[in-house]
C-alpha cells in the first residue's frame with residue numbers, strides 16, 4: 001500500500017478494520033476485498049443471477065479456508081457449517097433469511113458478510129427501531145421537489161429496500177421485530193409479489209433477480225412485535241447459537257481481539273492472551289448459572305454476557321496493557337471491564353457478582369490475582 005492509496009484500497013492486514021483514509025470501520029467488502037477478489041477469481045461453480053460468488057464460495061468466505069492458489073481466507077463466523085449453508089442456500093431461492101438469536105451471537109456480523117459476499121455491498125441496510133416508518137421500507141418524498149413539481153420519479157426517495165430491488169442486491173433489515181407491526185407488513189408484498197407499488201405515480205417497482213432480504217431479530221425481544229405468520233412464512237429462520245464450548249468461545253474472542261487490536265494499532269502482545277480463557281469462563285458460568293465443573297449453582301446477572309461483550313472486555317484490557325502496562329494483558333487489565341460487564345444493575349447484579357467473587361473466584365487458587373484485582377476495584 002502506498003501513501004497515495006485512496007479510500008478504495010484495502011488494508012494490508014485483511015480485516016484489520018482501517019484503510020488508508022483512516023476509516024474506523026470499513027464495510028466488510030472493503031476490509032476483506034483481497035479475499036473476496038481471490039474467491040471471485042478462483043470460483044468456477046455456478047453463480048445464481050447477479051451473485052458475485054457461488055454459494056460454495058460465499059460459504060468459504062464466511063467459514064474460512066485455503067484456496068487453490070494458496071490464498072488464506074480467514075474465518076468470519078465460527079460455528080456449524082450447516083447453519084451457514086442453510087442461510088446461503090435460502091438466499092439463492094426466493095425465500096428471505098431471518099437470523100435469530102440472543103444478543104451478541106453474530107447476527108449482524110453474519111448478515112453483513114453475507115451481503116458483502118453475495119452482492120459485493122453490505123451497505124443497503126434498514127436499522128429497525130420502534131420509530132422505523134414505512135418510508136424506510138418503501139419510499140419517501142423529497143418535499144421541496146414534491147411541492148415544486150408534484151409527484152415524479154425525481155421527487156421519490158427510494159428506501160434501501162427499493163434500491164436493492166432495482167439493483168438485484170441483498171438488503172439487510174436489522175432488528176426486524178422492533179419495527180412496528182404495520183410497518184413490517186410492508187415487507188409482505190415485497191417478499192411475496194417481489195414488487196413495490198407506487199400508487200402516486202401509478203406504477204410499481206419490480207425486483208430484479210438477485211434481490212433478497214436478510215433480517216436479524218433478537219429472540220429476547222420475543223413478544224415485542226412478533227412477526228405475523230404471513231411474514232414468517234416468507235423467511236427461512238436460522239438460529240445462531242451461543243458458542244457450544246469454552247474453547248470455541250475463547251477462540252472467537254481471541255480472533256476478534258487480535259483483529260480489533262491490530263486495527264486500533266495497539267502494540268500489545270497478542271500471543272499472550274491468556275486472560276481470554278478466564279474472562280470467557282466467568283461469562284459462561286454466570287450465563288449458565290452453574291460453575292464449569294457443574295458443582296455449584298450460581299445466580300445469573302441481568303446482563304447478557306455475550307461473546308461480543310467478552311470481546312469488548314478483552315479489547316479494553318488490551319488497551320490498558322498496551323498504553324499503561326507492559327503489553328501483556330493481566331488480571332488488573334480485565335478486572336474493571338469484567339465488573340462493568342456483569343454489574344449492569346447496581347443493586348441486584350452487584351449481589352450476584354459479590355457472591356460469585358467470594359464463592360467461586362476466591363476458591364480458585366490460580367485465580368488469586370484476578371480475585372485481588374476485582375476486590376481492589378470494589379472493596380466491599
Ligand SMILES: Nc1ncnc2c1ncn2[C@@H]1O[C@H](COP(=O)(O)OP(=O)(O)O)[C@@H](O)[C@H]1O
Nearest residue numbers: 076077078079103104105106107108109307308
Ligand atoms: N460464532 C461467532 N463467530 C465469529 N464471531 C462471533 C461469533 N459470535 C460472536 N462473534 C463476534 O461478536 C460480535 C457480535 O456482534 P453482532 O453481530 O453485533 O451480534 P448480534 O447482532 O447477534 O447482537 C462480532 O464482533 C462477532 O465477530
Ligand SMILES: [Mg+2]
Nearest residue numbers: 107108109216
Ligand atoms: Mg445485531
